[in-house]
Amino acid sequence: MLFKRFLSTSLKKKIPGFVFDIDGVLVQGSRPIPAAVNALKFLNKNKIPFVFLTNSGGLLEKEKSSQILTKLGIQNEIPEVKTVLSHTPLRAFNKQYKTVLSVGPIGSSRVLKEYGFERVFEASDLIGKYKGIAPFNMVSQRKEPYVSQNGEIPEEGLKFDAIMVLSDPRDWSSDLQIVSDLLVSDNGKLGTVNLDKEEKTIPIFWSQRDFQWKTEYSLPRFALGAFRELVYKLVSIVKQPDLVTLPDFKENNSKEDLLEDKLHEFKILSKIDETVLGKPEAVSYSFAKKELEKDFVEKHGQDSDLEIGEIFMVGDNPLSDIIGAHRYGWNTCLVKTGVYSEGYKLPVTPTMIVENVEEAVNKSCELVKFD
Structure with missing residues (x-):
C-alpha cells in the first residue's frame, strides 16, 4: 500500500507555477505592459497556476x-487572480493589538478593519481632532471639512498599541x-515624550521596504523604504539632537566623531x-505559495494527475523580488521593464534575465519542457 501510494505520487506530471510582481512587470504606473496581456x-x-505577489x-x-486586470483590459476573460499584498500577513495580528495607527492613503484603515482589527485610526483622524498636530497637512486644505470614519477620538489620553504602515502615505x-x-x-500615548534611549518603542509594522519603484517616468521613484529611512533618522535626532547634520559637519568632525555618531544612532x-x-x-513567499496551491486546485481539482513542479518568480527588482525568491528556493526571472x-x-x-514578462x-515553460 505504501509503495503504491509513493509510486502514484511520483508519477504525477509536473506543471510550472508562476508568481508575478505587478509594478514594472505587468504595469508601469497606470500604463499596462502589452507583453503582460499575452x-x-x-x-x-x-490552466497553469499563477498568482500576483x-x-x-x-x-x-x-x-x-480587479484594478490590475482592468488596467490590462482582460477582466472579462480573467475575472480574478489570487493576490498577496505586502500587508496580507497582518491578518494574523488582529487579536494582539487593540488600537492601531494605520498609515497609507486616506481610507486605508478600512483594510485593517476588514482584517478584524477593532479600533483603527489614521493620521487624518488625528489632524481633524488635535489642532496643530501636523501643521503642514493636506487635510486642512480641503474645501469640505474632514469627517472621521473611525469613531470617537478622546480629547486626550489616546494610546496606541501598534503602528501599521500599509502603503506609501500620500501626505x-x-x-x-x-x-x-x-x-x-x-508607551504609545499620543502627546507624550520618552527620550530614554534604552526603552523599546511600541511595535511598528512595515508592509514592505522597497526603496524605489517604477512608474511611467524615466527614473525610479522613492517608495515606502525611503519613508522608513526618514522616520528613523528623525527619531534618532529627536532622541539625540546632536545627530543633526550641520552645514560644516565635514570640517568640524573627525572620522572618530562620525563613527561615534553612527554608534549612537544605531543604539x-x-x-x-x-x-x-x-x-x-x-x-x-510562504503566503504566495499557499495561494498558488489553491489556484492549482481550482484549475485541476484535488485528485488531479498533475502537480506543481518548478515555481518561477517574475520580478523587476533584484533587491526584493529576485533575492527573496532565490532565498526561498524558487526560480527567478528578472525583467527589464522596471x-x-x-x-x-x-x-x-x-x-x-529577459526583456519582458511574456519572454x-x-x-x-521551455526550461521545464511544458508543452
Whole structure:
C-alpha cells in the first residue's frame, strides 16, 4: 500500500507555477505592459497556476486583482487572480493589538478593519481632532471639512498599541510627524515624550521596504523604504539632537566623531520594535505559495494527475523580488521593464534575465519542457 501510494505520487506530471510582481512587470504606473496581456492569457488558457505577489498595498486583495486586470483590459476573460499584498500577513495580528495607527492613503484603515482589527485610526483622524498636530497637512486644505470614519477620538489620553504602515502615505509631512511622535512617546500615548534611549518603542509594522519603484517616468521613484529611512533618522535626532547634520559637519568632525555618531544612532534604532513584511521577507513567499496551491486546485481539482513542479518568480527588482525568491528556493526571472537596467549590480544571479514578462513565461515553460 505504501509503495503504491509513493509510486502514484511520483508519477504525477509536473506543471510550472508562476508568481508575478505587478509594478514594472505587468504595469508601469497606470500604463499596462502589452507583453503582460499575452503572458496571462497563455497561462489562463493552459490552466497553469499563477498568482500576483506585490509590495503595494492600501487596498483589499480582491480590489488589487480587479484594478490590475482592468488596467490590462482582460477582466472579462480573467475575472480574478489570487493576490498577496505586502500587508496580507497582518491578518494574523488582529487579536494582539487593540488600537492601531494605520498609515497609507486616506481610507486605508478600512483594510485593517476588514482584517478584524477593532479600533483603527489614521493620521487624518488625528489632524481633524488635535489642532496643530501636523501643521503642514493636506487635510486642512480641503474645501469640505474632514469627517472621521473611525469613531470617537478622546480629547486626550489616546494610546496606541501598534503602528501599521500599509502603503506609501500620500501626505509624507503629516505621517512623518505623527509616526515619529508615537515612536518617541511614552508607551504609545499620543502627546507624550520618552527620550530614554534604552526603552523599546511600541511595535511598528512595515508592509514592505522597497526603496524605489517604477512608474511611467524615466527614473525610479522613492517608495515606502525611503519613508522608513526618514522616520528613523528623525527619531534618532529627536532622541539625540546632536545627530543633526550641520552645514560644516565635514570640517568640524573627525572620522572618530562620525563613527561615534553612527554608534549612537544605531543604539537608538536598535530599540525600535519593528517587523518588516513584503518581499524579500520569507513570509510573503510562504503566503504566495499557499495561494498558488489553491489556484492549482481550482484549475485541476484535488485528485488531479498533475502537480506543481518548478515555481518561477517574475520580478523587476533584484533587491526584493529576485533575492527573496532565490532565498526561498524558487526560480527567478528578472525583467527589464522596471527597476532593473543593464549595469545594475545583482545581489544574486537570477535563473534568467529577459526583456519582458511574456519572454519570462515562454522561456520558463521551455526550461521545464511544458508543452
